Amino acid sequence: MSGANPDQRRQRRARYRLRIAAVAACLTLMCLVAGTVAARVYHGRMLLLLVAGAAFAAFAIGFALRNKPSFLAPGASATGLAAYLLGAIALTSDGTDPLGATAVDALVNAVPRTLTALIPVEPMPDTVVVPVFLTWLAATLSCEFAIRYGRTLLGCLPPTLLYGAGLYLVGPNADAGPLYAIVYCVLAAVALAVTAAPPERRPDRDATVDGETPSRTPALMGAVVTTTVLVAAVAVLGPAAARLVTTSPGDPREYVEPPQLTDIDLNPLVRIAEWAKFPEQELFKADTSDDAWMRLAVLTEYDGTTWQSTGDFRTAGTVVPGAGEATYSADVEIIELGGKLVPAPADPAGVTDLPIAVNLYTKCLLTPDGLATGTSFHVDSALVGNDPAGAESARPDLSDATTVAITPGTPEIMVQIAEYITATYETPYERAQGLADFLSQHYSFDAEAPSGHDLPALGFFLGSPVTAGGQRGTSEHFASAYAVIARLVGLPSRVVVGFDVPSGASTVTAAQGQAWPEIAFDGPGWVRFDPMPAAGVAPIPPEDTLEQMEEETPSPEEAEGGGGEAEDFNDEALEQDGDFNEEAGSEDAGIPRWVWYALAALLLACVPLALKARRALRRRRRLRKGTPAERIAGAWAEVLAEAGRAGVKVPAHANAEEAAVRLGALEADVGALPRLVNAAAFAPGAVSKADADAATALVAPFSRTIRHQVNWVRRFLT
Known part of the structure; x- marks a missing residue:
């Protein structure tokens, strides 16, 4: 390397490697933060750990192969992704099915089950595949763009898209996370400030670097300024922008079809008749901690033909959202119950060993694969019992x-x-x-x-x-x-369909199946x-x-005190000369009719007074308010209005002199008012208060002079 001794080249190489390592660390943490956004709606820390592992593993593979041929990185990354996904599936699986079958089912149903899962989402094979895969893909692309090709800004794009995907997955189901945005912006600013050199200037590939060591001051200043601006924008403008948003973000779960019920589950009341005819049929075994009514279905909608449940079922994990502290537990093993609806006590808090979906409106459970002989599960519940004393x-x-x-x-x-x-x-x-x-x-x-x-x-x-x-x-x-x-x-x-299950271990038969009503009290x-x-x-x-x-129920006449001897209002002997109904109506009326007539007459009489008051207030405003020029214009408007009442109309386009000629027909003197009007119109600052007083003083004599020429109707009304 010309122009630099070996010590300088080693120092430059060390600085470059430190710089590229800082960029890699920032981008890896950006992928981690982007994946953590989605983890906010998951239960526990399992998804957070899986996302963090995916981000670090994917970036480590790309970073290790940054100087190797470009075709090696995609193959190695895909192999690592497959191994990592298999490990994540094995880690979150319950072990009831073979790992291969579980992996295939998770990969095939990952997207719909992730979107239909209830909040908080339980980390299971089919709900962790999508966020782990997207995090790995974002980290791989980010490493390729920023580290291999030296395009740090382009390398920030994949984690940014992952961040947006996480926000979309969360939807309106979590609180705002400004801290995530601030951390993400700081990491992006640092990565851009210490950005890596382009490939042709890489010291770690023995490329020639000419010239002196560049100053680090601009980079440091750029990092400080960029970070400060981004943090200030998020911290200050973020809450202000949030207040401008009046609608909640869309929830992608609304566009995915929830688990569907079978025919016998759509109308579970029809099963009562079958259970009544075969009361000895064994439905399931239960080992419970206390006596309880275990519900199968809660039906709230009735259309005159069938009772149906309100709301959809949404896939859930082992934890049922919105439940209280568990005080009841039961171990259940299915014998011949059938269907998809799962027997469980009121307000279930958690279910293990069985994939379930929950109706958040009724808190009933459903298993998408249906109940089969030998299916067993454990359910905990914040048991809700009857409270007749409180309802009284x-x-x-x-x-x-x-x-x-x-x-x-x-x-x-x-x-x-x-x-x-x-x-x-x-x-x-x-x-x-x-x-x-x-x-x-x-x-x-x-x-x-x-x-x-x-x-x-x-x-x-x-x-x-x-x-x-x-x-x-x-x-x-x-x-x-x-x-x-x-x-x-x-x-x-x-209406609720369920079973009366005693405490301890027992076999629940069809005779214990029953429907019962419930009433809601505040x-x-x-x-x-x-x-x-x-x-x-x-x-x-x-x-x-x-x-x-x-x-025993009295008739309306008896209830009013008339009894059996009440007068017959159809008896002709009770008829009088006048109209009986009119007299009764006049006695029962609250306000006599003549009062309404008097009020109407009074209102009509007030109309002229209101018009006169309006005209007087308008004249007062015109003649006394404003600048001298405005008062002169107001006086001229009053003169023209008085002339109009007397029948002399002055066109709007006429100037003051032409209007004065027309006003001469009234035989009333307007004095110097036309001259003052022209002065006020063309030189408002030239007229004085004395000119305004002189103009307003001409209005009253003009009105009195032409009063006898005004039509008496107008004179009375206005």
């Missing part, structure tokens, strides 16, 4: 319109029962419990009753005589009828009610109770 004095929770919607075409028998409940009980809780007591006392259980919960079927169940097959049914009929009538009473209701939440009849108790015919209510 609570008001119904009417915040959700879905749970209070009344379907048109409700059978008459339901309306009669609702009227009976309303007339018999007062508080919401008493009506809810009274409705359950009414159904349990007046109807009977029949395991052979045909399935059906549409309005005609419920009308047949409630209103048809026993001899025709009515007034008996399964829990499907009791729960559905209760929920519909409760809405007629004004109580928000829903405070206690959803409270379960039992409308099922007690075993061995003969039901009371519902028509006896309802007919007795009709007999």
